[in-house]
Amino acid sequence: MKTMELVFLLIFFPFTLSVKHSLKFFFTTSSGAKNFPDFVVVMLIDEVPTGYYDSISKIPEAKQDWSQKMLEDDPQHLEWYTQKCLSTQYSYKAHIDILKQQLNQTEGVHIFQRMDGCEWDDETGKVNGFIQFGYDGEDFLAFDLKTLTWIAPKPQAIITKHKRDRDRAHNERWNYYLTQGCPELLKTYLDYGKSSLLRTDLPSVFLLQKTPSFPVSCFATGFYPDRADMFWRKDGEELHEERGEILPNHDGSFQMSVDLNVSSVSPDDWKKYECVFQLSGLKDDIITKLDKAMIRTNWEILTDMTIPIIAMVALAVILIAAAGFMFYKKKKAPDNSTELSEQLNPEA
Incomplete structure (x- = not known):
């Protein structure tokens, strides 16, 4: 299952070096992909896989001992996570079908993805939230927290942008989740996983x-x-x-x-x-x-190996010479060699 998670961990969302802690959800809906679930969710804390869900099992999995402990201690969080995955699974199946129609796509493999989450600096307390959508490996839509509006880098996303911009209440909910709900959830996970996530190992x-x-x-x-x-x-x-x-x-x-x-x-x-x-x-x-x-x-290393290599070559020459000498002696052996062999091997 670990290999499958890596396959679906974003084709196009880059990871950047940061001094902040982060919580990220990756949602991947696919169409036409064989031997893979058509919907996968991966959750990461500080880039460490922490949770996993797919459309085959339909059961969220904790990928770390400490994240499993959190789910056991907080059944409401497990229920929230399950519903988040289920609701997104069915709505994004419809999204990818609509996009295929808009782009006149009838065959091939197509992928619709979303990344959302937040970053928190434990020194300054600064919080930043983000949500991005992508389609077939390219940026499709992104949320601007400063204006609570959507950015459409592709002409095909303009219609979706205008529709989402008009839904002010929905954008306010995203603002609350990304700047308050998500950071609080991140801090809770960090507390459970501090022995692993907050450790420092010297190189x-x-x-x-x-x-x-x-x-x-x-x-x-x-x-x-x-x-x-x-x-x-x-x-x-x-x-x-x-x-x-x-x-x-x-x-x-x-x-x-x-x-x-x-x-x-x-x-x-x-x-x-x-x-x-x-x-x-x-x-x-x-x-x-x-x-x-x-x-x-x-x-x-090559220099140090010179003497052993010379020794090995010399040994090989000696063995070859010895083998040749034994072969020569066998050719020159008297006619009673068979009798001698039988004396040396009485069971023969």
């Missing part, structure tokens, strides 16, 4: 280089949360080198890297460079000096 940092002609990569792995930054600096000044993406590890932690082109760095200047890793919630930076003695390279 292991390495300097890596494929060969002497390649850039030196500063690689950090095993850190949590994913609100982190990493860069090279020289003489205390940040260098704007290209950063790699923050990627998940199999154990729920994260990894990232940033490269430094050292081809033009003189040996005397190496000591002026350092890699800086910053993690949200961590007061002090993790500093790694650029030091040739600390760099792990494929070139060293």
Whole structure:
């Protein structure tokens, strides 16, 4: 089921690095997709899958022990979540049918999606809510909290925009949910999952280089949360080198890297460079000096393997020679070799 969740976790809504906590719901309605539910809901807290629902089981699942505990402690929340999924499932089935008619689409796979949720900064208390719709991988409609009106990036969404703009009461309800109801729900989930969601895991940092002609990569792995930054600096000044993406590890932690082109760095200047890793919630930076003695390279591995490889080749030559000698001796053996064999193997 985990793979299915990843398939439906948004084709087009990007995740951005933020210092805020977040609660997000992803609703996906599909038409023409085989071997998949036609409706899926995934809930994430701080980008961690927390709840799941699909049109086949029709039963919400808690994806974390602490979210299961919350559902057990608050049956009303479970009922709210169930009704939210069921009502959306049937209304969005109608939406996708209408869009297919408007766009003269009769065949193929089509996907209608919604993301809604909120962000909360536990330092400043600032709250931000959002809701977006998408169709076939492109933005379709978005809610503007400042004006309580809708934004239509596609001409096909203009009719829907005007219809929703006229329903002021509905927009006010969205405003209340996104700025008050959602943040309170987020805080409750954070309280239940604080041992996991609010933890801080420090990374292991390495300097890596494929060969002497390649850039030196500063690689950090095993850190949590994913609100982190990493860069090279020289003489205390940040260098704007290209950063790699923050990627998940199999154990729920994260990894990232940033490269430094050292081809033009003189040996005397190496000591002026350092890699800086910053993690949200961590007061002090993790500093790694650029030091040739600390760099792990494929070139060293190949060099270290030279002697074992030579030894293995020599051993192989000896074995081949021995095998050839035994074959030669067998060819030159006397005619009573069969009798000798029988004496050595009495059961034969």
